[in-house]
Amino acid sequence: QSPRWSLLVRLIEDGVCARQMVDVRIGQIFRDLLIDTHYQALSVEHREEYANLIRRLVDIWIEFSRFTEERQRRMQLKLSPSMIAECALLLNRIGDSQKAYELLEMLLDPEASEGDEATVLNAGYPRHSAMFELFEDALREHDPYKAATCLEILSSSMPRNKLEPLVQRIQD
Numbered sequence: 740q741s742p743r744w745s746l747l748v749r750l751i752e753d754g755v756c757a758r759q760m761v762d763v764r765i766g767q768i769f770r771d772l773l774i775d776t777h778y779q780a781l782s783v784e785h786r787e788e789y790a791n792l793i794r795r796l797v798d799i800w801i802e803f804s805r806f807t808e809e810r811q812r813r814m815q816l817k818l819s820p821s822m823i824a825e826c827a828l829l830l831n832r833i834g835d836s837q838k839a840y841e842l843l844e845m846l847l848d849p850e851a852s853e854g855d856e857a858t859v860l861n862a863g864y865p866r867h868s869a870m871f872e873l874f875e876d877a878l879r880e881h882d883p884y885k886a887a888t889c890l891e892i893l894s895s896s897m898p899r900n901k902l903e904p905l906v907q908r909i910q911d
Contacts, residue, residue: 744785747772751792760796761803761816769796770825774869778832790833797826797838804858817860820846824865824892828872839873840885846892864896874905883909 751769759765773793781789800822806815818826823842830839845851845859852861870893877885886909894902 744776744781744789747776748788748792751796755796755799760799761814763816763819766800766822770822770829773829774825790835793829793833794835797830797842800826801842801858807856807858817858818845819860820863820865820892821869823859824869824873828866828869831873831876836876836885840888843873843888843892846895847888865892867893867896878908 751772754760754765754769760769773789773796776789778786778789800816800818803814803816804818806812823846827839827842830836830842846865848859851857852859870889874886874889874893877883877889890902890905890909893905
């Protein structure tokens with residue numbers, strides 16, 4: 740795991756320096772690589788690197804989404820629902836659930852995706868696998884607010900009959 744992790748860190752750091760992470764496809768690859776990394780298999784030092792790298796990437800993507808002024812708008816990279824779900828999942832995995840749920844709240848805020856100041860794309864859906872993992876974590880923590888937030892986000896892209904068993908799990 741360690742040689743692979745060292746290469747992955749180098750790849751992502753080089754991508755950040757080369758401003759490649761503003762390319763939607765490459766950003767997706769970076770998130771997929773980090774999601775597929777087994778956190779528990781990393782050494783303590785590498786876990787700290789993993790957490791710092793995730794925080795750095797998320798902060799950069801959020802910063803690019805806030806380029807809403809006229810002269811900056813051409814550089815703006817709005818956050819897609821799938822990007823938000825994946826970033827929230829990564830933040831939650833490193834123990835930063837407060838920031839993760841602040842990100843998820845953006846999906847529920849209509850002002851975040853409408854008008855000139857929009858920072859969230861008004862198209863696409865959150866990644867279901869990420870939302871289900873966040874939902875399961877919320878249930879393990881016995882946190883109905885977090886579970887309900889996940890459920891509300893999933894409700895925009897799932898049929899009611901698939902949501903009802905999830906509601907029942909929150910109530911149990």
